[in-house]
Amino acid sequence: MTDLLRMSASELRHAFGKGELSPVEVTRSYLDRIANHNPRLHAYLEVFSEGAMRQAQASEQRLASGLPVGILEGVPLALKDLIHIQGRRTTSGSTVHAQRAPSAITATVANRLMAAGAVVLGKANLVEFAYGGWGTNAGLQSPVNPWDSQRARCVGGSSSGSAVAVSAGLAAAAIGTDTGGSVRIPSAFCGLTGLKTTQGRVSNHGFDLVSHTLDTVGPMAWSAHDAALLLQAMHGPDPQDPATLNHAPEDFISRMGEPLKGLRISMAPDDILGDVDPWVRVAVQEAVCVMQSLGWQRRDEAFAGIDFVADQAETGVIISSEAHAAHGRLLADEPPAGDSASRARLMSGATISAQRYVQALRSRELRSQAFARVFDHTDLLVLPTLPITARPLDALDENDLSPSRLTRFVGYYGLSAIALPCGLSPEGLPISVQLVxxxxxxxLLLRAGAAFQSLTNFHRARPSDH
Incomplete structure (x- = not known):
């Protein structure tokens, strides 16, 4: 049964369709595993045991009927707990919401996933108010990385619980949000494939946002094929999110096998990357060699003049300003104890003037137009998702921006990206390469990811089950 719970969403979907597995039995097994492991790993804040079983039973009936079924029929998922589901409390990872009334609405993403047949196992843990890259949450207990059974290590944030749920075999896939790396960072630390979508691709309706300018929704799963399934179910125009209305739906799944020979890729040079763990650097270089074996052409000159690390501060101005506007009032007076690091980042927005905030937005618009010209010379930028591997929880410096140093520029410039497992460190910790x-x-990212994974097995690696 442990092996069954380490199957990918695509593999489960295939097995359900062939009648080889039962959604009811698989869901029950996931719930049993959650009960056994969640007290140590802190992946979930709430588990929907009864609701999940009802959804699994409905999926099983639909599959048995021979009628058309959804593309995620019976597949068990975890949703980050800033996604509203009617009748369920949304905490946003904060103790201030411990007594919050159940939600009156269901997010568009949640509705679409359930309409596609997905079984929602529960709400996943996260950094308080989704504002942090290490994945810690002192108020509601920090999720623990399942790749090290000897020492508690970080997971990455802010979609921390979503990453643990999948990598520990507590869900087949999960949904996270990415502002400056919050899907890609935990995916990288936990050996997953994580897709950072463009704002407007997937509806943000029904979310507790940290930054309405930068927040995006993305899948976290074992493979690019899994991510394509989830994106297919989630994306598309939504009248309740105007940003989505100008972007027609696409058929991501049917195009997954399209050839990509001749694709131009640009590997980031060392002077742009800065300090990177040596085993990370080597693994990414080897990943580029695999990509070249696919017939992809290197065009490293595209990186000439790029300094995306300098955009860290500007991104921080936007996020802090908008996070404080959205949540600052909740921390007034004497709020219950929570995560001091996340709260300090959020409350720093109170000191940012309206003029500085507007300047940051205008600067982003102009600089994004200039950055877009990079893609006149290349199709994909290639660089490590993270310069490091998972660090011990008891040795973290919350002021260290290492987790987001190579991811923030993607959101700042309004780009899309995918994090792909590409190796293991000498300690057996996941290493990830990022395509932008x-x-x-x-x-394009999903097809490129699938092509890379057709020649590698890093996405098939699983942590030891202790």
Whole structure:
């Protein structure tokens, strides 16, 4: 049964369709595993045991009927707990919401996933108010990385619980949000494939946002094929999110096998990357060799003049300002104890003037137009998702921006990106390579990811089950 719970969403979907597995039995097994492991791993804040079983039973009936079924029929998922589901409390990872009334609405993403047949196992843990890259949450207990059974290590944030749920075999896939790396960072630390979508590709309706300018929704799963399934179910115009209305739906799944020979890739040079763990550097270089074996052409000159690390501060101005506007009032007076690091980042927005905030937005617009010209010379930028591997929880410096140093520029410039497992460190910890594309090129990223994974097995690695 442990092996069954380490199957990918695509593999489960196939087995359900063939009648080889039962959604009811698989869901029950996931719930049993959650009960056994969640007290140590802190992946979930709430588990929907009864609701999940009802959804699994409905899926099983639909599959048995011979009628058309959804593309995620019976597949068990975890949703980050800033996604509203009617009748369920949304905490956003904060103790201030411990007594919050159940939600009156269901997010568009949640509705679409359930309409596609997905079984929602529960709400996943996260950094308080989704504002942090290490994945810690002192108020509600920090999720623990399942790749090290001897020492508690970080998971990455802010979609921390979503990553643990999948990598520990507590869900087949999960949904996270990415502002400056919050899907890609935990995916990288936990050996997953994580897709950062373009804002407007997937509806943000029904979310507790940290930054309405930068927040995006993305899948976290074992493979690019899994991510394509989830994106297919989630994306598309939504009248309740105007940003989505100008972008027609796409068929990501049917295009997954399209050839990519001749694709131009640009590997980031060392002077741009800065300090990178040596085993990370080697693994990414080897990943580029695999990509070249696919017939992809290197065009490293595209990186000439790029300094995306300098955009860290500007991104921080936007996020802090908008996070404080959205949540600052909740921390007034004497709020219950929570995560001091996340709260300090959020409350720093109170000191940012309206003029500085507007300047940051205008600067982003102008600089994004200039950055877009990079893609005149290349199709994909290639660089490590993270310069490091998972660090011990008891040795973290919350002021260290290492987790987001190579991811923030993607959100700042309005691009799309995918994090792909590409190796293991000497300690057996996941290493990840990041592919970055222009806005609304998720299909290209998914196809490129699938092509890379057709020649590698890093996405098939699983942590030891202790």
């Amino acid at each position: 594309a222009p806005a609304f090129h998720e299909g």
